[in-house]
Amino acid sequence: MLRIITDFDGPIMDVSERYYRVYQFCLESIRRAEQPIHILTKAEFWHCKRSQIPEREIGRRSGLDETQALEFARLRKQTVHTLPYLVHDVVVPGAIEGLERIQQAKIELVVMTMRRVQELDAALHQYSLERFFPLRCRYCLSNDYAKTSDVQDKTLLMGQALLELPSVPQTWMIGDTEADILSAQAHGLPVVAVLSGIRDRTQLAQHHPNAIVSHLGAALDYILNHASLTAISS
Structure with missing residues (x-):
């Protein structure tokens, strides 16, 4: 059996509108009265x-x-992941089709995100994505978790998942940041980076993922073409 662990924001959710609205809010909150800003x-x-x-x-x-x-x-760090702004996220075009293809291929699908439980649950419910990720296949931060850095936190979360999930012949990671790439590499997993998220090709290439592709569906195509036959057919 083949397993795919995917990040949530980037491969599945487009966060650009949320981030931009938080940017505008923070800028207006910090500027002085009559201060010219760009x-x-x-x-x-x-x-x-x-x-x-x-x-x-x-x-x-x-x-x-x-x-x-x-x-x-x-202020931006304090605000960007709050629930009032999370409602501005939208599903990346084609992401649901990609998730459906993964399910149809009988590949185990796990989500791993730096969102907290309440933040992940809200998005899964808002966009009817629970069907792709049963509770045992959701890995995120607890609501009271004290964050350190995305790389460190995701590497720890990856280790937890690999200990708890049943053993499979092969596991791949799909993500859009250095935290996704480095956490997978720290545990010896192949990783495909997507350009639908918050890092461009230049930034992703610095961390040497197995491939850089445009979106979740293209990542699945790459994995199916490069995963071992044993993993796919098990």
């Missing part, structure tokens, strides 16, 4: 995020001074 377009902002431009630099490019930029980065 609000980046959504395309400009998302290019910065995908290129891993630091939050403080995004604040500075938007017209904030250094002190304001630090506060902007702090």
